[in-house]
Amino acid sequence: MEEAKRGYTLEEARARLLDALSPLPGRDTCPLHQSRGRVLAAPLAAPRAVPGFRASSMDGYALRAVDGQPGRSLPVAGCSAAGAPYGRPLQPGQAVRIFTGAVVPDGADAVAPQEDVRLMQGDLPDPAITLEGPIHPGQWIRSPQEEAAPGEPLASVGQRLSSVDVARAAGCGLRTAQVYARPRVALLITGSELRPAGHPLAPGTIHDSNGPLLLLLLEQLGIPVVGREWVDDDPQRLERALLKLAGRSDVLISTGGVSVGDEDHVRPLLERLGTLQFWRLFLKPGRPFATGTMAGARFFGLPGNPVSAAVTFLQLVRPALQVLEGATPEPWPRLRVRLATPLRRRSGRPELIRARLGMDQQGNPLATPCGNQSSGRLASLQGADLLLEVDASTTALPAGVAVMAQLLRLPVL
Ligand code: AMP
Numbered sequence: 211m212e213e214a215k216r217g218y219t220l221e222e223a224r225a226r227l228l229d230a231l232s233p234l235p236g237r238d239t240c241p242l243h244q245s246r247g248r249v250l251a252a253p254l255a256a257p258r259a260v261p262g263f264r265a266s267s268m269d270g271y272a273l274r275a276v277d278g279q280p281g282r283s284l285p286v287a288g289c290s291a292a293g294a295p296y297g298r299p300l301q302p303g304q305a306v307r308i309f310t311g312a313v314v315p316d317g318a319d320a321v322a323p324q325e326d327v328r329l330m331q332g333d334l335p336d337p338a339i340t341l342e343g344p345i346h347p348g349q350w351i352r353s354p355q356e357e358a359a360p361g362e363p364l365a366s367v368g369q370r371l372s373s374v375d376v377a378r379a380a381g382c383g384l385r386t387a388q389v390y391a392r393p394r395v396a397l398l399i400t401g402s403e404l405r406p407a408g409h410p411l412a413p414g415t416i417h418d419s420n421g422p423l424l425l426l427l428l429e430q431l432g433i434p435v436v437g438r439e440w441v442d443d444d445p446q447r448l449e450r451a452l453l454k455l456a457g458r459s460d461v462l463i464s465t466g467g468v469s470v471g472d473e474d475h476v477r478p479l480l481e482r483l484g485t486l487q488f489w490r491l492f493l494k495p496g497r498p499f500a501t502g503t504m505a506g507a508r509f510f511g512l513p514g515n516p517v518s519a520a521v522t523f524l525q526l527v528r529p530a531l532q533v534l535e536g537a538t539p540e541p542w543p544r545l546r547v548r549l550a551t552p553l554r555r556r557s558g559r560p561e562l563i564r565a566r567l568g569m570d571q572q573g574n575p576l577a578t579p580c581g582n583q584s585s586g587r588l589a590s591l592q593g594a595d596l597l598l599e600v601d602a603s604t605t606a607l608p609a610g611v612a613v614m615a616q617l618l619r620l621p622v623l
Pocket residue numbers: 399400401403404416417418419420421465466467468469498513514515516586
Protein backbone atom coordinates (compact mmCIF):
# COMPACT_ATOMS: atom_id res chain seq x y z
CA MET A 211 0.00 0.00 0.00
CA GLU A 212 2.77 2.33 1.04
CA GLU A 213 4.70 1.32 -2.09
CA ALA A 214 1.69 1.93 -4.34
CA LYS A 215 1.37 5.46 -3.00
CA ARG A 216 5.06 6.17 -3.05
CA GLY A 217 5.73 4.45 -6.38
CA TYR A 218 8.55 2.12 -7.32
CA THR A 219 12.19 3.01 -6.96
CA LEU A 220 14.10 2.95 -10.21
CA GLU A 221 15.59 -0.44 -9.36
CA GLU A 222 12.16 -1.92 -8.58
CA ALA A 223 10.63 -0.40 -11.71
CA ARG A 224 13.46 -1.57 -13.92
CA ALA A 225 13.34 -5.13 -12.57
CA ARG A 226 9.55 -5.38 -13.03
CA LEU A 227 9.62 -3.86 -16.47
CA LEU A 228 12.49 -5.91 -17.86
CA ASP A 229 11.07 -9.14 -16.42
CA ALA A 230 7.93 -8.57 -18.46
CA LEU A 231 9.81 -8.17 -21.76
CA SER A 232 11.49 -10.51 -24.23
CA PRO A 233 13.17 -10.01 -27.61
CA LEU A 234 10.95 -9.30 -30.61
CA PRO A 235 10.73 -12.24 -33.04
CA GLY A 236 12.13 -10.55 -36.19
CA ARG A 237 15.64 -11.16 -37.58
CA ASP A 238 17.51 -9.32 -40.35
CA THR A 239 20.51 -10.35 -42.42
CA CYS A 240 22.49 -7.17 -42.41
CA PRO A 241 25.45 -6.25 -44.65
CA LEU A 242 28.34 -6.18 -42.22
CA HIS A 243 29.23 -2.55 -42.96
CA GLN A 244 25.70 -1.50 -41.88
CA SER A 245 25.65 -3.63 -38.73
CA ARG A 246 27.36 -1.30 -36.26
CA GLY A 247 24.98 -0.76 -33.33
CA ARG A 248 22.85 -3.80 -34.23
CA VAL A 249 22.43 -6.75 -31.84
CA LEU A 250 23.63 -10.16 -32.99
CA ALA A 251 21.06 -12.93 -33.31
CA ALA A 252 23.68 -15.51 -34.40
CA PRO A 253 27.32 -15.63 -33.31
CA LEU A 254 30.12 -14.41 -35.59
CA ALA A 255 33.14 -16.71 -36.00
CA ALA A 256 36.29 -16.52 -38.09
CA PRO A 257 35.94 -18.78 -41.14
CA ARG A 258 39.74 -19.21 -41.34
CA ALA A 259 42.98 -18.18 -39.67
CA VAL A 260 43.82 -14.48 -39.97
CA PRO A 261 46.22 -13.32 -41.32
CA GLY A 262 46.66 -16.99 -42.40
CA PHE A 263 50.41 -16.70 -43.00
CA ARG A 264 53.46 -15.67 -41.04
CA ALA A 265 53.68 -11.94 -41.64
CA SER A 266 56.51 -9.53 -40.96
CA SER A 267 55.74 -6.76 -38.47
CA MET A 268 58.78 -4.70 -39.55
CA ASP A 269 60.52 -3.42 -42.62
CA GLY A 270 63.84 -5.28 -42.72
CA TYR A 271 65.27 -8.64 -43.70
CA ALA A 272 63.94 -12.18 -43.22
CA LEU A 273 66.60 -14.72 -42.27
CA ARG A 274 67.42 -17.72 -40.10
CA ALA A 275 68.24 -16.62 -36.55
CA VAL A 276 71.18 -19.10 -36.49
CA ASP A 277 72.73 -17.21 -39.42
CA GLY A 278 72.41 -13.92 -37.61
CA GLN A 279 75.77 -13.60 -35.87
CA PRO A 280 76.76 -9.94 -35.70
CA GLY A 281 79.23 -9.04 -38.43
CA ARG A 282 78.37 -11.99 -40.70
CA SER A 283 77.54 -11.04 -44.27
CA LEU A 284 74.34 -12.52 -45.80
CA PRO A 285 73.48 -12.16 -49.48
CA VAL A 286 70.02 -10.71 -50.18
CA ALA A 287 68.29 -13.27 -52.41
CA GLY A 288 65.14 -11.30 -53.25
CA CYS A 289 62.21 -9.37 -51.85
CA SER A 290 58.89 -10.10 -50.12
CA ALA A 291 56.54 -7.10 -50.16
CA ALA A 292 52.99 -6.83 -48.75
CA GLY A 293 50.75 -8.64 -51.21
CA ALA A 294 53.76 -9.78 -53.32
CA PRO A 295 55.44 -12.76 -51.59
CA TYR A 296 58.99 -13.89 -52.37
CA GLY A 297 57.44 -17.26 -53.20
CA ARG A 298 60.41 -19.56 -52.59
CA PRO A 299 62.00 -21.02 -49.46
CA LEU A 300 64.90 -19.06 -48.01
CA GLN A 301 68.17 -21.02 -48.20
CA PRO A 302 70.58 -21.26 -45.24
CA GLY A 303 72.94 -18.30 -45.19
CA GLN A 304 70.57 -16.03 -47.19
CA ALA A 305 68.48 -12.99 -46.34
CA VAL A 306 65.33 -11.73 -48.09
CA ARG A 307 64.35 -8.07 -48.12
CA ILE A 308 60.94 -7.84 -46.43
CA PHE A 309 58.30 -5.20 -45.63
CA THR A 310 55.59 -4.93 -42.96
CA GLY A 311 52.66 -7.23 -43.69
CA ALA A 312 54.61 -9.36 -46.22
CA VAL A 313 54.83 -13.17 -46.07
CA VAL A 314 57.89 -14.41 -44.21
CA PRO A 315 59.41 -17.00 -46.58
CA ASP A 316 59.57 -20.65 -45.49
CA GLY A 317 62.94 -21.38 -43.95
CA ALA A 318 63.21 -17.92 -42.32
CA ASP A 319 62.46 -17.73 -38.60
CA ALA A 320 63.25 -14.09 -37.80
CA VAL A 321 63.09 -10.60 -39.23
CA ALA A 322 65.96 -8.18 -38.62
CA PRO A 323 64.58 -4.61 -38.62
CA GLN A 324 66.40 -2.49 -41.17
CA GLU A 325 67.59 -0.17 -38.38
CA ASP A 326 69.68 -3.11 -37.04
CA VAL A 327 71.22 -3.99 -40.40
CA ARG A 328 74.00 -2.56 -42.53
CA LEU A 329 73.47 -2.85 -46.25
CA MET A 330 76.81 -3.63 -48.00
CA GLN A 331 77.44 -1.28 -50.91
CA GLY A 332 78.74 -2.47 -54.28
CA ASP A 333 78.24 -5.92 -55.75
CA LEU A 334 74.73 -5.05 -57.08
CA PRO A 335 72.48 -6.75 -58.23
CA ASP A 336 73.43 -9.09 -55.36
CA PRO A 337 73.54 -6.85 -52.28
CA ALA A 338 74.39 -8.28 -48.92
CA ILE A 339 73.73 -7.28 -45.32
CA THR A 340 75.58 -7.55 -42.07
CA LEU A 341 73.76 -7.51 -38.75
CA GLU A 342 74.56 -4.96 -36.11
CA GLY A 343 72.90 -6.69 -33.16
CA PRO A 344 71.75 -10.11 -31.97
CA ILE A 345 68.74 -11.88 -33.52
CA HIS A 346 66.19 -13.98 -31.61
CA PRO A 347 64.17 -16.77 -33.24
CA GLY A 348 60.63 -15.58 -33.99
CA GLN A 349 61.37 -11.89 -33.68
CA TRP A 350 59.10 -9.48 -35.59
CA ILE A 351 57.01 -12.30 -37.04
CA ARG A 352 53.22 -12.27 -36.56
CA SER A 353 51.67 -15.70 -36.08
CA PRO A 354 49.27 -16.89 -38.83
CA GLN A 355 46.53 -16.86 -36.14
CA GLU A 356 47.45 -13.59 -34.48
CA GLU A 357 44.09 -11.94 -35.26
CA ALA A 358 41.96 -15.11 -35.24
CA ALA A 359 42.22 -18.89 -35.29
CA PRO A 360 39.87 -20.86 -37.59
CA GLY A 361 36.42 -20.95 -35.94
CA GLU A 362 37.41 -18.46 -33.23
CA PRO A 363 34.34 -16.63 -31.86
CA LEU A 364 34.38 -12.96 -32.86
CA ALA A 365 31.10 -11.80 -31.29
CA SER A 366 28.27 -13.53 -29.45
CA VAL A 367 24.47 -13.49 -29.52
CA GLY A 368 23.08 -10.48 -27.69
CA GLN A 369 26.20 -8.41 -28.32
CA ARG A 370 25.74 -4.96 -29.82
CA LEU A 371 28.29 -4.61 -32.59
CA SER A 372 30.83 -1.81 -32.21
CA SER A 373 32.91 -0.30 -35.01
CA VAL A 374 35.79 -2.51 -33.87
CA ASP A 375 33.64 -5.68 -33.87
CA VAL A 376 32.62 -4.89 -37.45
CA ALA A 377 36.18 -4.10 -38.54
CA ARG A 378 37.56 -7.33 -37.04
CA ALA A 379 34.79 -9.44 -38.61
CA ALA A 380 35.41 -7.73 -41.97
CA GLY A 381 39.13 -8.47 -41.61
CA CYS A 382 38.23 -12.11 -41.07
CA GLY A 383 36.34 -12.14 -44.38
CA LEU A 384 32.74 -11.93 -43.13
CA ARG A 385 30.23 -9.99 -45.23
CA THR A 386 26.93 -10.19 -43.31
CA ALA A 387 25.60 -10.47 -39.76
CA GLN A 388 22.34 -11.97 -38.50
CA VAL A 389 20.81 -9.37 -36.22
CA TYR A 390 17.61 -8.90 -34.23
CA ALA A 391 14.93 -6.65 -35.67
CA ARG A 392 14.79 -3.25 -34.09
CA PRO A 393 11.67 -2.20 -32.21
CA ARG A 394 9.57 0.29 -34.20
CA VAL A 395 8.70 3.23 -31.99
CA ALA A 396 5.86 5.76 -32.22
CA LEU A 397 5.71 9.04 -30.31
CA LEU A 398 2.65 10.80 -28.97
CA ILE A 399 3.25 14.27 -27.58
CA THR A 400 0.28 15.34 -25.47
CA GLY A 401 -0.68 18.67 -23.93
CA SER A 402 -3.13 21.39 -25.01
CA GLU A 403 -0.47 24.03 -24.30
CA LEU A 404 2.01 22.61 -26.83
CA ARG A 405 2.81 23.79 -30.32
CA PRO A 406 5.22 21.97 -32.60
CA ALA A 407 8.31 23.90 -33.71
CA GLY A 408 7.52 26.59 -36.25
CA HIS A 409 3.89 27.00 -35.18
CA PRO A 410 2.92 30.41 -33.76
CA LEU A 411 2.26 30.67 -30.03
CA ALA A 412 -1.06 31.80 -28.53
CA PRO A 413 -1.10 33.12 -24.93
CA GLY A 414 -0.21 30.36 -22.48
CA THR A 415 1.18 28.01 -25.10
CA ILE A 416 4.78 26.79 -25.41
CA HIS A 417 6.83 25.07 -28.03
CA ASP A 418 7.29 21.33 -27.72
CA SER A 419 10.71 20.12 -26.63
CA ASN A 420 9.90 16.47 -25.80
CA GLY A 421 9.17 15.65 -29.43
CA PRO A 422 12.63 16.62 -30.68
CA LEU A 423 14.25 15.27 -27.51
CA LEU A 424 12.81 11.76 -27.85
CA LEU A 425 13.17 11.67 -31.61
CA LEU A 426 16.87 12.49 -31.32
CA LEU A 427 17.53 10.13 -28.39
CA LEU A 428 15.92 7.34 -30.40
CA GLU A 429 17.89 8.31 -33.48
CA GLN A 430 21.07 8.14 -31.41
CA LEU A 431 20.14 4.58 -30.42
CA GLY A 432 19.44 3.73 -34.07
CA ILE A 433 15.77 3.05 -33.32
CA PRO A 434 13.35 3.84 -36.17
CA VAL A 435 10.48 6.20 -35.35
CA VAL A 436 7.46 5.07 -37.38
CA GLY A 437 4.91 7.67 -36.31
CA ARG A 438 4.61 10.98 -34.46
CA GLU A 439 1.56 12.93 -33.36
CA TRP A 440 0.76 15.96 -31.25
CA VAL A 441 -2.60 15.80 -29.46
CA ASP A 442 -4.50 18.08 -27.04
CA ASP A 443 -5.62 16.94 -23.59
CA ASP A 444 -8.82 15.64 -25.14
CA PRO A 445 -9.80 12.06 -24.25
CA GLN A 446 -11.44 11.23 -27.60
CA ARG A 447 -8.59 12.55 -29.71
CA LEU A 448 -6.08 10.91 -27.38
CA GLU A 449 -7.84 7.57 -27.64
CA ARG A 450 -7.83 7.69 -31.46
CA ALA A 451 -4.15 8.65 -31.58
CA LEU A 452 -3.12 6.02 -29.01
CA LEU A 453 -4.86 3.18 -30.86
CA LYS A 454 -3.61 4.32 -34.26
CA LEU A 455 0.02 4.64 -33.14
CA ALA A 456 0.00 1.45 -31.01
CA GLY A 457 -1.33 -0.47 -34.02
CA ARG A 458 1.66 0.38 -36.15
CA SER A 459 4.49 0.18 -33.59
CA ASP A 460 6.19 -2.22 -31.18
CA VAL A 461 6.69 0.53 -28.63
CA LEU A 462 4.50 3.58 -28.10
CA ILE A 463 5.90 6.43 -26.04
CA SER A 464 3.77 9.34 -24.91
CA THR A 465 4.73 12.40 -22.91
CA GLY A 466 2.53 14.50 -20.63
CA GLY A 467 -0.89 13.96 -19.12
CA VAL A 468 0.13 10.94 -17.04
CA SER A 469 -0.17 12.54 -13.60
CA VAL A 470 -3.25 13.01 -11.42
CA GLY A 471 -4.67 16.29 -12.74
CA ASP A 472 -8.12 16.61 -14.29
CA GLU A 473 -6.51 16.97 -17.71
CA ASP A 474 -4.29 13.91 -17.27
CA HIS A 475 -6.09 11.32 -19.41
CA VAL A 476 -3.26 9.03 -20.46
CA ARG A 477 -3.26 6.59 -17.54
CA PRO A 478 -7.05 6.05 -17.43
CA LEU A 479 -6.95 5.50 -21.20
CA LEU A 480 -4.17 2.94 -20.85
CA GLU A 481 -6.24 1.12 -18.22
CA ARG A 482 -9.28 1.14 -20.48
CA LEU A 483 -7.65 0.39 -23.85
CA GLY A 484 -4.89 -1.95 -22.68
CA THR A 485 -3.23 -2.99 -19.42
CA LEU A 486 -1.40 -0.86 -16.92
CA GLN A 487 1.62 -2.74 -15.57
CA PHE A 488 2.59 -0.10 -13.03
CA TRP A 489 2.42 3.59 -12.45
CA ARG A 490 4.44 6.14 -10.54
CA LEU A 491 8.10 6.26 -9.56
CA PHE A 492 9.81 7.10 -6.31
CA LEU A 493 12.21 9.35 -8.17
CA LYS A 494 13.04 12.97 -8.88
CA PRO A 495 12.82 13.91 -11.68
CA GLY A 496 10.23 11.51 -13.06
CA ARG A 497 7.44 10.67 -10.63
CA PRO A 498 4.56 10.41 -13.13
CA PHE A 499 5.46 7.44 -15.32
CA ALA A 500 3.19 4.64 -16.50
CA THR A 501 3.89 1.48 -18.45
CA GLY A 502 1.81 -1.37 -19.78
CA THR A 503 0.59 -2.76 -23.08
CA MET A 504 -1.86 -1.51 -25.66
CA ALA A 505 -2.94 -3.07 -28.97
CA GLY A 506 0.11 -5.35 -29.07
CA ALA A 507 2.57 -2.54 -28.31
CA ARG A 508 4.53 -1.88 -25.13
CA PHE A 509 3.39 1.49 -23.83
CA PHE A 510 5.40 4.07 -21.92
CA GLY A 511 3.70 7.17 -20.57
CA LEU A 512 6.48 9.60 -19.73
CA PRO A 513 6.06 12.78 -17.70
CA GLY A 514 5.61 16.05 -19.56
CA ASN A 515 8.45 17.91 -17.86
CA PRO A 516 11.30 17.61 -20.34
CA VAL A 517 14.04 16.56 -17.86
CA SER A 518 11.69 13.98 -16.33
CA ALA A 519 10.89 12.68 -19.81
CA ALA A 520 14.60 12.46 -20.66
CA VAL A 521 15.57 10.79 -17.38
CA THR A 522 12.77 8.20 -17.41
CA PHE A 523 13.54 7.51 -21.07
CA LEU A 524 17.21 6.87 -20.29
CA GLN A 525 16.58 4.88 -17.09
CA LEU A 526 13.63 2.73 -18.15
CA VAL A 527 12.71 3.01 -21.84
CA ARG A 528 16.27 2.59 -23.08
CA PRO A 529 16.89 -0.72 -21.22
CA ALA A 530 13.45 -1.93 -22.33
CA LEU A 531 14.35 -1.18 -25.96
CA GLN A 532 17.60 -3.08 -25.45
CA VAL A 533 15.75 -6.18 -24.22
CA LEU A 534 13.24 -5.98 -27.10
CA GLU A 535 16.22 -5.80 -29.46
CA GLY A 536 17.73 -9.00 -28.02
CA ALA A 537 20.52 -7.29 -26.07
CA THR A 538 21.42 -7.63 -22.45
CA PRO A 539 20.59 -4.22 -20.94
CA GLU A 540 23.80 -2.35 -20.30
CA PRO A 541 23.79 -0.50 -16.99
CA TRP A 542 25.26 2.94 -17.14
CA PRO A 543 28.94 3.01 -16.27
CA ARG A 544 29.16 4.45 -12.73
CA LEU A 545 31.95 6.13 -10.87
CA ARG A 546 32.61 7.72 -7.51
CA VAL A 547 33.01 11.47 -7.73
CA ARG A 548 33.53 14.25 -5.22
CA LEU A 549 31.27 17.26 -5.16
CA ALA A 550 32.99 20.46 -6.25
CA THR A 551 30.35 22.63 -4.57
CA PRO A 552 27.94 22.01 -1.67
CA LEU A 553 24.48 20.76 -2.52
CA ARG A 554 21.24 21.46 -0.67
CA ARG A 555 17.93 19.86 -1.54
CA ARG A 556 14.59 18.95 -0.07
CA SER A 557 14.37 15.37 1.13
CA GLY A 558 11.59 13.12 0.00
CA ARG A 559 12.51 11.21 -3.14
CA PRO A 560 15.77 9.74 -4.43
CA GLU A 561 17.16 12.23 -6.93
CA LEU A 562 19.34 12.11 -10.02
CA ILE A 563 21.20 15.39 -10.06
CA ARG A 564 22.60 16.61 -13.34
CA ALA A 565 26.29 17.57 -13.08
CA ARG A 566 29.36 18.23 -15.13
CA LEU A 567 32.48 16.14 -14.76
CA GLY A 568 35.82 17.79 -14.10
CA MET A 569 39.05 16.95 -12.35
CA ASP A 570 40.77 18.14 -9.18
CA GLN A 571 44.49 18.98 -9.08
CA GLN A 572 45.37 15.33 -8.42
CA GLY A 573 43.33 14.18 -11.41
CA ASN A 574 40.43 12.79 -9.35
CA PRO A 575 36.91 13.13 -10.77
CA LEU A 576 34.97 16.14 -9.54
CA ALA A 577 31.27 16.87 -10.08
CA THR A 578 29.75 20.34 -10.45
CA PRO A 579 25.93 20.34 -10.40
CA CYS A 580 24.32 22.11 -13.39
CA GLY A 581 22.50 24.81 -11.39
CA ASN A 582 18.74 24.86 -10.75
CA GLN A 583 17.57 21.24 -10.86
CA SER A 584 13.96 21.99 -11.84
CA SER A 585 12.57 19.13 -13.90
CA GLY A 586 11.15 21.64 -16.36
CA ARG A 587 14.59 23.12 -17.03
CA LEU A 588 16.38 21.33 -19.85
CA ALA A 589 19.35 23.62 -19.23
CA SER A 590 20.10 21.42 -16.20
CA LEU A 591 20.65 18.45 -18.51
CA GLN A 592 22.42 20.41 -21.22
CA GLY A 593 26.12 19.64 -21.10
CA ALA A 594 25.63 17.24 -18.17
CA ASP A 595 28.12 14.38 -18.04
CA LEU A 596 26.79 12.80 -14.86
CA LEU A 597 23.65 11.92 -12.95
CA LEU A 598 24.55 12.03 -9.27
CA GLU A 599 22.64 9.43 -7.23
CA VAL A 600 21.29 11.01 -4.07
CA ASP A 601 19.07 8.99 -1.73
CA ALA A 602 15.67 10.04 -0.41
CA SER A 603 16.73 11.22 3.04
CA THR A 604 19.80 13.29 2.09
CA THR A 605 19.26 17.04 2.35
CA ALA A 606 22.74 18.55 2.51
CA LEU A 607 25.93 17.40 0.86
CA PRO A 608 29.05 19.42 1.68
CA ALA A 609 31.70 20.14 -0.95
CA GLY A 610 34.23 17.30 -1.16
CA VAL A 611 31.81 14.53 -0.21
CA ALA A 612 31.90 11.41 -2.40
CA VAL A 613 28.78 10.37 -4.32
CA MET A 614 28.08 7.68 -6.90
CA ALA A 615 27.32 8.96 -10.38
CA GLN A 616 26.10 7.52 -13.64
CA LEU A 617 28.28 8.50 -16.57
CA LEU A 618 26.07 9.82 -19.36
CA ARG A 619 28.63 9.98 -22.12
CA LEU A 620 28.70 6.84 -24.18
CA PRO A 621 31.78 4.90 -25.23
CA VAL A 622 33.58 6.16 -28.31
CA LEU A 623 34.12 2.92 -30.27
P1 AMP B 1 2.29 17.20 -17.53
O1 AMP B 1 3.14 16.00 -17.33
O2 AMP B 1 1.39 17.10 -18.71
O3 AMP B 1 1.57 17.58 -16.28
O4 AMP B 1 3.28 18.39 -17.86
C1 AMP B 1 4.22 18.85 -16.91
C2 AMP B 1 4.91 20.11 -17.39
O5 AMP B 1 5.66 19.79 -18.54
C3 AMP B 1 3.98 21.22 -17.83
O6 AMP B 1 4.56 22.44 -17.42
C4 AMP B 1 3.94 21.13 -19.32
O7 AMP B 1 3.64 22.34 -19.95
C5 AMP B 1 5.33 20.66 -19.64
N1 AMP B 1 5.37 19.89 -20.86
C6 AMP B 1 4.57 18.85 -21.16
N2 AMP B 1 4.86 18.37 -22.35
C7 AMP B 1 5.88 19.12 -22.85
C8 AMP B 1 6.60 19.12 -24.08
N3 AMP B 1 6.34 18.22 -25.02
N4 AMP B 1 7.57 20.03 -24.25
C9 AMP B 1 7.83 20.94 -23.27
N5 AMP B 1 7.17 20.98 -22.12
C10 AMP B 1 6.20 20.09 -21.90
